[in-house]
Structures are given as structure tokens and as C-alpha cells.
Amino acid sequence: MSRRIERIVVAGAGLAGMRAAERLRELGFTGELVLVGAERHRPYHRPALSKQFLAGDLGPRDLTLSCYADLDATWRLGETVRRLDARRQLVQIGRGKPLRYDGLVIATGVRARRTADAPDDPRVLTLRTIDDATALQRLLRADDRPCVIIGGGFTASELASTLAEQGRDVVLASRSGRLLGALGPEVGHAVARLHEDHGVRTWLDATVQHWVPGDWGIGLHFTNGQFLVAGSVVLAVGGEPDTAWLAGSGADHSDGVLCERTCHVAGVRDVVAAGDVARWPVRPGHPPRRVEHWLNAVEMGRAAARNLLSGRAAAIPFEPLPRFWSEHYGERFQAAGFVGPGQTRMSLEGDVTNGPGVLGYYQRGALVGVVARENPRGILRWTAELDHRLARRGGRHRLPEPLTA
Amino acid sequence: MSKHRMTVTVDNYRCHRYGVCEAEAPEVFRLTADGRLGYRAQPSLWTREDVLTAARSCPMQAIHVETR
Numbered sequence: 001m002s003r004r005i006e007r008i009v010v011a012g013a014g015l016a017g018m019r020a021a022e023r024l025r026e027l028g029f030t031g032e033l034v035l036v037g038a039e040r041h042r043p044y045h046r047p048a049l050s051k052q053f054l055a056g057d058l059g060p061r062d063l064t065l066s067c068y069a070d071l072d073a074t075w076r077l078g079e080t081v082r083r084l085d086a087r088r089q090l091v092q093i094g095r096g097k098p099l100r101y102d103g104l105v106i107a108t109g110v111r112a113r114r115t116a117d118a119p120d121d122p123r124v125l126t127l128r129t130i131d132d133a134t135a136l137q138r139l140l141r142a143d144d145r146p147c148v149i150i151g152g153g154f155t156a157s158e159l160a161s162t163l164a165e166q167g168r169d170v171v172l173a174s175r176s177g178r179l180l181g182a183l184g185p186e187v188g189h190a191v192a193r194l195h196e197d198h199g200v201r202t203w204l205d206a207t208v209q210h211w212v213p214g215d216w217g218i219g220l221h222f223t224n225g226q227f228l229v230a231g232s233v234v235l236a237v238g239g240e241p242d243t244a245w246l247a248g249s250g251a252d253h254s255d256g257v258l259c260e261r262t263c264h265v266a267g268v269r270d271v272v273a274a275g276d277v278a279r280w281p282v283r284p285g286h287p288p289r290r291v292e293h294w295l296n297a298v299e300m301g302r303a304a305a306r307n308l309l310s311g312r313a314a315a316i317p318f319e320p321l322p323r324f325w326s327e328h329y330g331e332r333f334q335a336a337g338f339v340g341p342g343q344t345r346m347s348l349e350g351d352v353t354n355g356p357g358v359l360g361y362y363q364r365g366a367l368v369g370v371v372a373r374e375n376p377r378g379i380l381r382w383t384a385e386l387d388h389r390l391a392r393r394g395g396r397h398r399l400p401e402p403l404t405a
Numbered sequence: 406m407s408k409h410r411m412t413v414t415v416d417n418y419r420c421h422r423y424g425v426c427e428a429e430a431p432e433v434f435r436l437t438a439d440g441r442l443g444y445r446a447q448p449s450l451w452t453r454e455d456v457l458t459a460a461r462s463c464p465m466q467a468i469h470v471e472t473r
Contacts, residue, residue: 045466047464048466058419068460294464323425325423332421377436380424
């Protein structure tokens with residue numbers, strides 16, 4: 001074996017970290033590769049937790065992600081990165097001695113947020129990790145009282161759908177006046193109606209006023225006047241970037257770690273970031289932001305790895321066309337491009353509020369994003385169209401067939 | 406290491422026909438008009454990069470690729 005002269009540390013053994021590691025090997029990196037993961041599990045398919053895993057269709061082993069290169073990595077699972085000294089290129093893992101790196105990939109992701117008022121009680125949990133999902137599964141099996149889900153985003157809504165389909169009594173309570181608020185009222189109404197049709201009690205503009213945990217369950221008094229006793233409560237109120245370890249490193253880590261267009265972490269050498277934790281100028285000319293989409297972790301992990309090896313001078317800007325999906329009661333919602341609550345919306349096909357269709361999102365009169373409901377062929381066409389209209393360099397989502405719209 | 410053949414399989418139980426694979430490797434995967442997924446089980450090796458991208462990008466992680 002040749003002498004190893006180089007070491008790349010990947011902080012975070014989730015999807016982005018694994019895809020970065022895989023890409024490093026694909027590109028011929030032969031040095032030492034160290035993957036550090038806070039969870040004790042090899043990288044797994046997190047999106048399935050709120051759906052197939054809790055539905056009982058897939059078990060823990062089914063979730064392990066396939067890797068298409070021989071990683072030959074040193075796995076440090078169950079350990080956390082504690083400190084970064086970017087100037088001396090040292091990273092401290094667990095309680096060990098600081099480890100020198102030649103390259104560092106920051107992919108520590110986000111951790112589930114808890115609301116400040118929620119009691120520290122094993123029946124009040126979050127849903128981010130497989131251990132969280134297993135704990136919830138155990139609670140649900142032992143108890144048929146209502147499960148209360150706090151939140152109005154994708155995780156909250158998908159979880160409500162999974163549990164309702166299993167015949168559970170589900171309450172979905174969101175402090176927002178709309179579900180999936182970022183997508184605008186059409187999609188929000190569509191999902192709210194699906195919940196209603198499946199017997200989920202959806203309380204909007206509602207927060208918990210009092211928590212009353214007792215032996216008999218968790219009492220919750222809501223601001224809308226409702227009181228109920230739940231067997232379990234899931235806080236699905238978003239995540240916080242896992243960046244406390246970057247304090248004093250020189251990297252800007254206010255809301256995720258700030259990167260340049262190439263995924264290089266601003267202000268430090270030989271460090272890139274990818275996935276949920278990274279904040280970068282997603283669209284040229286727009287302020288940097290984070291993108292918590294699954295597919296972004298795949299694409300950014302790979303781009304960051306490539307640019308780490310190439311160095312800043314030869315790096316290629318990472319300007320993806322964001323894409324994501326969500327499933328409720330077997331209905332597929334898919335999005336591409338830039339969709340936000342402040343945009344003008346116009347139907348492109350069908351009517352997403354009431355059935356299959358495609359909704360367009362416009363900025364200054366230009367189509368910049370789409371959401372499709374039960375229309376995967378539509379999203380393929382419109383993704384290609386967006387690639388074309390946004391004149392993306394290296395746009396790779398080819399037109400599969402002539403546009404009909 | 407020479408690779409001669411690639412075999413693609415899609416787990417029908419997992420696949421929910423989102424069509425992301427078609428966006429990544431249209432030469433191998435295609436959603437049909439009636440909502441099914443058609444694919445080449447032994448595509449040419451030149452499609453390998455795209456097929457692996459499709460497998461990595463699959464929302465349901467339903468694509469299995471083997472190269473020998």
C-alpha cells in the first residue's frame with residue numbers, strides 16, 4: 001500500500017457527507033478519508049422515516065444508503081466534531097487529540113428544533129433520526145390515544161398522513177395559518193383537504209398554551225380553546241444548523257456555514273460545506289441561503305467534493321435547480337426551481353388544489369419554479385423548461401419530449 | 406478493473422414513479438403515459454454515469470445498479 005500523505009475529514013455522516021466522500025474516491029483521491037457521524041448508524045435514507053419506516057413497510061436495514069464507490073473510510077460514528085481550528089487545519093473529534101486535515105467537508109446538517117415551552121418528557125419527541133423514529137414507533141404501539149403533531153411543514157404534514165393512514169387519531173396543530181406555507185395557498189389548501197378527508201384534526205393558527213404532562217398522558221391546552229390528552233407529541237418545527245462547533249473558527253456560522261458560490265467556506269482554507277448546513281448564493285445575485293432538500297444534499301455533496309480537490313482557482317460554481325418531493329396519502333407533490341410564498345402563482349396544467357396539475361411560480365413576470373400534484377410527467381417537462389428558461393450553465397435536465405404546454 | 410456489463414433493477418414495491426430517474430438518465434428510464442416506469446435492464450456502459458446519478462437521486466432509493 002502506498003504511503004498516505006493526505007487526509008480529508010468529512011464532518012457529518014449523513015447523505016451530503018456520504019455523497020461527498022463517494023465523489024472524492026470517484027475522482028481518485030487516494031488519501032485517508034475520515035467520516036465523523038454523531039449518530040451510530042451508517043448513512044441512511046432519512047425521508048423514509050416519516051413515511052415507509054413509520055408505516056412499517058421498511059425496517060432499519062432497508063434504509064441504509066447504497067454507495068457506488070469503495071469508500072475505504074475510517075468511520076467515526078457516535079462521535080461529534082467539537083472544534084475547528086481552520087488556521088492550523090485541525091479538527092477535534094470527540095475527546096480525542098485534534099486531527100490534522102488537508103481538506104475538510106462540513107456536512108453536519110441540522111438538528112431538530114424543540115419549542116422552548118415543550119416539557120422534557122420521553123413522550124414529547126422530535127423526528128429527525130432513526131432513533132427518534134424508533135422511539136415514536138414504540139410509543140405508538142403501546143398506546144392508541146391521539147398523537148399530536150406540532151408544526152405545519154413537510155415533516156409534520158407527511159407524518160400526519162402516515163399515521164392517519166394507519167387509522168391513528170391524529171391532531172396536526174400549526175401556529176401558521178396555512179400548511180406548507182412556503183408553497184402558497186393552493187398547495188396548502190390541497191394538503192389541508194387531504195387531511196380533512198382522512199380524519200386528521202387540523203388546527204391552524206394554534207399553539208400550545210399549557211402543557212400538562214401526567215401519568216395519564218400529555219395534556220395539551222391549545223390557544224384555540226381545545227384541550228386534549230395525547231399519548232405522544234411530535235415536535236416537527238424545523239431544524240437548526242449544527243454549527244456550534246464552528247465557534248471561533250473564523251467561519252461565519254450564523255444560520256448555517258457561509259459558503260462562496262463554489263461551496264468553499266468563506267474566509268478559511270481547504271474547507272467546503274454541503275447539504276442542510278451550508279448557506280451559499282443558490283441563485284447568482286440573490287442573498288445566500290440554506291436549502292434543506294434531500295436532492296440538494298446529493299448534488300451539493302458531490303460538487304463540494306469536486307471543488308475541494310480542484311482548489312478555489314479551478315472550482316465550478318454550484319448553481320443547482322432545486323428539486324424536492326413530498327407525499328401525502330399516496331399523492332405525490334413535486335417541485336422544481338424557486339418557489340416561495342411571495343411569488344405570483346398561475347396554473348400551468350390542471351388545478352393542484354383539487355386534483356392533478358402543475359402550478360407555476362413567477363418573479364417579475366418570469367417563470368422561476370413549479371409545483372406538480374400527481375403529475376410526474378408534467379414535472380419532468382417543466383423542470384426541463386425551467387432549466388432552459390433560467391439559462392443555467394451546464395443545465396443537465398434534458399428535455400425528454402416536446403413541450404405540450 | 407474492466408467492467409463489461411451493467412444490470413439495472415428497479416424495486417417495484419419501493420418505486421413510486423416520481424420520474425427523477427428519467428430526468429437524470431432519459432436514455433434508460435422513462436415514465437410511460439399510463440404512469441408506469443419502463444427501463445432498460447442492461448443498458449450500454451456509456452450510460453453508466455447517468456444511471457448512477459439516477460440511482461443516487463431516486464427519492465425512494467428503488468434503483469439497484471450492478472456492474473461486472
